[in-house]
Amino acid sequence: xxxxxxxxSSSCSSSKNDTKLRKTTDFFPITDDLLxxxxxxxxxxxxxxxxxxxxxxxxxxxxxxxxxxxxxALSLDPSPGIAVREVVDKVLAEPIRPHxxxxxxxxxxxxxxxxxxxxxxxxxxxxxxxxxxxxIIGKDAFTDEVKEVKWVNFGGDLSDDDGSVTxxxxxxxxxxxxxxxxxxxxxxxxxxxxxKLQLENNTDIDENFDxxxxxxxxLLDNFVTDIRxxxxxxxxxxxxxxIVLFGVSFLVALSFVLAMRSSIDxxxxx
Numbered sequence: 001x002x003x004x005x006x007x008x009s010s011s012c013s014s015s016k017n018d019t020k021l022r023k024t025t026d027f028f029p030i031t032d033d034l035l036x037x038x039x040x041x042x043x044x045x046x047x048x049x050x051x052x053x054x055x056x057x058x059x060x061x062x063x064x065x066x067x068x069x070x071x072x073a074l075s076l077d078p079s080p081g082i083a084v085r086e087v088v089d090k091v092l093a094e095p096i097r098p099h100x101x102x103x104x105x106x107x108x109x110x111x112x113x114x115x116x117x118x119x120x121x122x123x124x125x126x127x128x129x130x131x132x133x134x135x136i137i138g139k140d141a142f143t144d145e146v147k148e149v150k151w152v153n154f155g156g157d158l159s160d161d162d163g164s165v166t167x168x169x170x171x172x173x174x175x176x177x178x179x180x181x182x183x184x185x186x187x188x189x190x191x192x193x194x195x196k197l198q199l200e201n202n203t204d205i206d207e208n209f210d211x212x213x214x215x216x217x218x219l220l221d222n223f224v225t226d227i228r229x230x231x232x233x234x235x236x237x238x239x240x241x242x243i244v245l246f247g248v249s250f251l252v253a254l255s256f257v258l259a260m261r262s263s264i265d266x267x268x269x270x
Contacts, residue, residue: 032060040064044092062182064095069180071096074138074147078172080109084117087176090141098126098178100186102246104133106151106171114174122178127188129246138175149173184241185234191223 030038039050039060051061073090075083101122105114111130118128135150151171179186228238 036060044096047095072138072177073141074175075141076173083174086141088121091178096180098122099181100179101128102177103130104136104175106173107132108171136173136175189226
């Protein structure tokens, strides 16, 4: 029986080339560190989609957003639609899961319209706090340049129940801040007096009723109750981790802090 002939030099060379070709063309899985680096550079919408690819990707996305994060942007465009689009696109240009939104706008913008525009882009379930400001400061959504604007006169009638503004009001601008706080639930709990229109349409209220005489303590008691009920509904505990106060006078804020000082860890007034 004849022994097999040794492989020729040409066949050996061909085999080596095939092996080398396979080594250079095969797809090798990327490491978790590299994938995490890629995920950290995605815009928020793409990042959210990536988190749903698999459990391992979701874990890596959670590692990218493992700490609290704030993203903010400013726009001075006179059109509320364009201004909101610019700041939302900027804050969502990087990974973030919006847990709350804080917007400061010029009196030339209708608060209801801005609220509607923000909710349409970030979802109706995202808590949004909007207030009219006499000035704003922040990084421009396009140039990243820090800009500051201070408005002296308000052309709009801020007391109107419908949030209307006059045509002469040219105080246009918005600063939008989106916050992410992992492991915490966030919501807006209002402390509001009825508007004139609500009082007029409520037949159960005595016509001689003077809302301004309502005891401040009663308002605070209801406010504290609402906060504790919300906290208990999401955590089983009546004591919130922290509270940020907006649009209240120093005395009301101080009274509230004193009422809650034994129950919470942190209170901030803005």
